[in-house]
Structure formats: structure tokens, C-alpha cells
Amino acid sequence: MEIATLAPLLLVVLFGSLALGLWVGFALIAVGLVAMLVAAPAPASLVFATKVWGGLSVWDLTALPMFIWMGEILVRSRLSSDMFSGLAPFTARLPGRLLHVNVLGCALFAAVSGSSAATTATIGRMSLPELRARGYDDRMAIGTLAGSGTFGFLIPPSIILIVYGAATEQSIARLFLAGVLPGLMLAALFAGYIMIWATLNKDKMPPAEPPVGRREAFRAAARLLPVVGLILAVIGSIYLGIASPTEAAVIGVAGAVILASATGALAWADFLESLRAATVTTCMIAFILAGAAFLTVAMGYTGIPRELARAIGAMELTPYALLAMLTVFFIVMGMFLDGISIVVLTVSIILPMVTAAGIDPIWFGVFLVLVVEMSQITPPVGFNLFVIQTITGRDIFAVARYAAPFFGLLVLAVGLLSLFPGIALWLPGTMLSR
């Protein structure tokens, strides 16, 4: 069959099965199966098992359950309530005051958790009731949370970057380090926006909180020190090349268990529950990865990714024009698909075209994460929106409206990252490799 008829057929199968409510992993398998039956000389039966087996039995992927588990343990600890009391006194003098707790809290929590939904839920359950009780503008409180919650994917450890690294055979350690500076840049952009907004909208800010004594403030902040230590140990050991990502993650799990049980917050039942939750999330992600492993090979047989790369190459776009085009494409995809599905579809179909254009695959991983972060806050399908709808009872379209300025800042961050690729590539370049 000609590519001109095959490609639309596959698109119909993909989006048709997704729209009907077929699980994402199965939709990928279905498209792969149709592609194999129509275009491949090899029997699909053997290819499926070989590629899925080969794609999943990869040592690097064991970092996935470990990092998820570490986050699940800390979610069940007293970390989130400590976070509010520990961070709040230090934001009191900034314009926007406690609104910054959302940004700082999410950035800190993102450094122990690889998931945006977990980051949003944990920080939101603690900060939104506090902010509302103190009379902060609801729209701004919800918007900052929805935006900052997306840090979970960018600031290492990042589930999305593990998935991308495993699927493209890039170093996960380097990808993690590439995410650090863009993550901090994004946090600075969000904090800057809050300051400007608060200065322009003084009438919407509640009266100042009573000042907290210096000693009390430091005592509250000191409770966050063990977690900061854990973050430095996990990221630092990867940076120094002492530990592989899996080893760093296991250190993180052990540290999280010690921290949580030392504060008396982790009962045996919570421990088991955290393990079960990590298992469920890992199986969910791994099943999508399995579908993607099969789809990637099937797509290779059809020749569509090669053709696409050639067609784009023939258009002689500048890298900026190509990236702008891809950004728009991903934003549209992100309205309907979740982050991991976007990443695996990209790897199957778009990556050959990107590498042909001479774009660094590590840099592209960070670019992809930023775009995937946008997909978390665009309706009708955006996981951060679902989480916040659950916490606040506002419908997802309202939450998306409040989050719109932060969506704009994410687009700005993509622009900055494209103009200055060093923001992502400098830190991994200085890494002490083994």
C-alpha cells in the first residue's frame, strides 16, 4: 500500500480507537498491528513479543518504580505540611507573598517526585485551603498551583525523562542534569510573574500576615533540611557519577523510609500502600512503553518516519521554524493526550526527523518535557486540571483559564531554551563521567 493511503489509515485507527476510549497502550498495539499486516514482510506474531521483551527488559527502567516509590513514601509523610510552615515565613516580604509557596513547594517536591500529578496533588491539598483561609485571590492561587505542578516532569527525578531515555537509548543521568537549569529558570519565571501581578493588583491581595519570629521561622525551615539533604544526595550522586540512576533512586527510597518513619508518620500499612501505588503507576507506564516498542518497529516497516523526515528535510526549514511547527503540533496533541503517550508517539514517528535536522537528542528531551508540561494544563485532557478539579471542585475549563498565564510562560520558556540551548546542555557537559 502506498504511504499516501497508509498514513491516513493509521491516523484514523489511532485517533479513532483513542476517542472510543480504548486504553492508550492497546491503541498503540492496534496501530502497530494494522501497519504490520499491511506493510511488513515479517509476521507480526514473532515481532511483537521480541520487541516488547527487548524494549522492557532494560536495566535503566528499574529506576522508574524506585523513583515513583520514593515519591509515594514522601507523599504519605509529614513533608507537605512541613513544607508550608517552613517556606511561608521566607516569602512574606516578596510581592505576592504566600503565593510563592506554590512555586517553591512544587519545585522542592518535584525534586523528590517524578510526577506532575503527584506534585500538584500533594502541594495543592496543603496550600490551597491555607491560601483561601487567608483571603488570597482564588484564581491566582489555583493558577500558580496548576502551573507550578508541572515542574514534576522537568526537575529530576523525572518519569518522563526516564521513559524518553529508555526509548531513545540516551543517558538518563545526562537527561536528568539537563532538566535542572531549565526547571530553575521556569520557577524564576513563575515567581517573577507573581511579583509583577501582585504589584499591579494590590487590591486583590489580602492584608499582610502577622510577622513570624525569626527563631520560629528558622525552626520551621529546619524541618525541611532532611528532605533537602535527601535531594542533594540523590541528584549529587548521579552528577558525581558515584551512582547510576537506579542506585540513586534506591538510596532515595531508603532515605525516604528513614525520614518518614523517624517523624513517626509511616505506619506499616502506609508503607505497603506506597509500594502498591508505585506498582500500579509503574505497570501503567510500562504497558504504554510496551505498546510503543511494538509501534516503533511497525512504523519502521512502513517507512513513514523516514518519508516524513525526508519531506521535512526537503522543505529546508530553519531549526527554529521546525521547532515552532513541532511546538504547535504538540500543543494540539497535548489537548487530548497525556504526557507519556505524547513522548512515546514522538519517539516512534518524529525522532528520525528531529535528528536529521541536527538537533541534539538530549536537548530535544528537555524541549519535549516542556511541551508535555503544557499538555498537563490544556483542556479537555490535562492531568493537572483533573487533580485540581478534584481538590477544589472547580471545573477543568475554569482551572485552565486561571492557568493560562502560566501556559504562556511555558511557551516563553520553550522560546528561551531554543535561543539558548546551553540552558539545558551546559550542566550535563560539566558532569564528572565515570
Next chain:
Amino acid sequence: MRRTLDRLYEAAIWLAAATFALIAVLVLLQILGRLADRAARFLDFPPLGLTIPSLAEIGAFLFTGAVFLGLAGTLQAGSHVRVKLLIQALPDTAAPWLGAAVCAAAAALAGFATWSSALQALDSLQFGSVSYGVIPIPLVIPQGVMTAGLGLFCLSLTDAMVTLVRGGAPAHQLAETRTEAGK
């Protein structure tokens, strides 16, 4: 019957969870062994050489096995990702039928996956394929677990389809509704 099936899914996912915990313990032992070696060298003792041979390979096999064992339980927990816009928009009379059709399609695809995986495991058994590492592991063991997990997944999807056709609400649907309502 209902109870037996639910227990089966639950047992499989706990086995998966225990396997992930086992990976963590093995990696932790490896790190402690390395630290002990460093300490020994620092104190001028001969290194103890406490390493776990072929950990990377064994860990990858354990991971793969665990993932497939957990698939059915993850479905029961309503955690496999899907787009529910259309199913939610349909009237209550039509939605279960679309749900059942989707389950049937998924069960068929899972059946294909199980069959394909079984062929691979049989191949490994016939040719006696083993892994490359210091400890040669017969590949039929992890590949057999993968087949069993996929088979169980197929069973759980068929189970959900039958429940929907009979007018009931399958576990994954109840769990999805619970998550949307905020637990």
C-alpha cells in the same frame, strides 16, 4: 467465581509489588557491598568483593516479569490511561455497550499479545536460550512470567466485558469514577 478472579488479580499485583521491593533490596545490598569494599581499602584490608553477579540482567528480568504480572491489577485499579470524553458524553443506555465493545477489542489485542509472548517463551524453551551474564538464566522463566501476566490481563478484560454485557459495573469503571470524584 467473582471472588476467585478478584483474589487472583490481587495476588498477582502483590507478587509484582514484592518483586519491585526485591529489586530495591538487591540494589541496596550492592551499594552497601561497594561501600564496605571502599571502607576496607581505606583501612588497608583486602576488599571483601561483596557484589551481586549479573545484577543488571537479573534486575531487568525481575522488572519485566513484575510489570506484566501487575497489568490485570492495574486495570482493576482503574489506572491504565484512556480518553473517556466520548464514553462520558453518551447516554446511560449506550455507554455500557461502547464500554463492552472497547473491552472486547482490548481483550482481543491482549489475546494476540499472550499468543505472541507464548511463542517466544516456547522458542526459548526449545532452543534452551539463556542470558549472557555470569549467571546464565534460562530466558523461558521471565518470558513465561510475561506470558502468564498477559494471559491474566486478557482474562481480566474479558471479565470486565462480561460484567458490562450483564448490566453490571466492572471494577475498573468503579475505580475510575472514584478517582474522578476525589476518592
